[in-house]
Amino acid sequence: MTYVIHLVTGEDLRTMTGVMSGAVTNTPGLGAAQQTLSDSMIADGLGQTAASEATSSIASAYAVAYPIGVLGVIILLIFFKAIFKVDLNHEKELLDNEGKLGTGAIRASYLVKNPAVYGRKISEVTKDNGDKFVISRIMRDGELFVPASDTVLKEGDKLLAITSQDSEYLVKILFGDEIEMSYREWDNQDAPLVARKITVTKSSITGRSLRDLNVRSIYGVSVTRVFRSGVELVARPDLYLHVGDSLLVVGPEDSIDKVAGLFGNKAASLSHPNLIPIFFG
Structure with a gap:
């Protein structure tokens, strides 16, 4: 881009190099450009004095562009904040609330003993409080299964x-009182259910919530927990996902394989930087 502007405007290429380095606040780039220019001029026999004068022109252009590069970012942030009417206090409150609701995930078993939920669908029971917990599995008459949103609760169900x-x-x-059930009782049943960690590696998933993806209804699996930067989060329906998140998914193995394809689950891709967003800043 710098070279194109040089060709279009006829501006000295050394000056444009300094402007480019200053615009992106790239001091190492400035030093590299100066050293390269100085070495090439001395190699051509133009002398140290001429090389010093040439490199100083790069530094002057850099000094002019650098403050604009810094202030420009600040001005743009203020501009977009005003255009989109962003309330920083409100955004901070939302982030704080997300942290309070999301951390410290625990796993517990409950016996359905509340008559008010007998014969009601899970979607009805969790309508107002579904962002506070996730029902991972249900055991009914010794049978273990992953519940759907339209699963009807019955007295004596174990959740x-x-x-x-x-x-x-x-x-x-x-639902009722907490009961003592070991992880082995939930995990080592004859039912073909498995629990597996799946990593989000598809950029198209970033910014989408679990509610939007609706994996429980489509694939018949439950996302019970989300692991992000070493923090364990409850997989709330309104939780937005990011590349690098690890999801604990419970369900039939063939369905989990399909969900793995949805999220990517290719850890090797995380080691390759996405250069296009970096290029555009």
């Missing part, structure tokens, strides 16, 4: 729920 410490009391109020 495996993932929730936060702050919301644990709510699950007890909705």
Whole structure:
């Protein structure tokens, strides 16, 4: 781009190199350009004095463009904030609330003993509080299965729920008392259910919520937890996903394979930087 502007405007290429380095606040780039120019001029026999004068012109252009490169970013941020009417206090509050609701995930078992939920669909029971917990599995008459949103609850159902410490009391109020069941009882059943970690590697998933993806209804699996930067989060429907997130998915193995394709699950791709967004800043 710098060379194209040089050709179109006729501006000295050394000056344009300094402007480019200053515009992107690239001091190492400035040093490399100066050293390259100096070495080439000395090699051509033009002398140290001429080389010093030439490199100083690059530095002068850099000094002029650098403040604009810094201030331009700040001005653009202020401009877009005003255009899109961003309330920073409100955004901060949303982030704080997401952290409070998302961290400290715990896994607990409950026995359905609340008559108010007998014969009701899970979607009806969790309508107002579905962002506080996730029902991972249900055991009914010894049979283990992954619930769907239209699964009807019955008295005596045993639920495996993932929730936060702050919301644990709510699950007890909705369904009944917590019961003692080991992980082995939930995981080592004859039912063809497996739990697997799947990594989000597709950029198209970034910014989409679990509610948008609707994997439970489409694939018959449950996303119970999300691991992000070492933090374990409850897989709430309104949780937005990012590349690099690891999801704990429970369901039939063939369905989990399909979900893995949806999210990518190719760890090797995480080691390759996405240069296009970096190029455009």
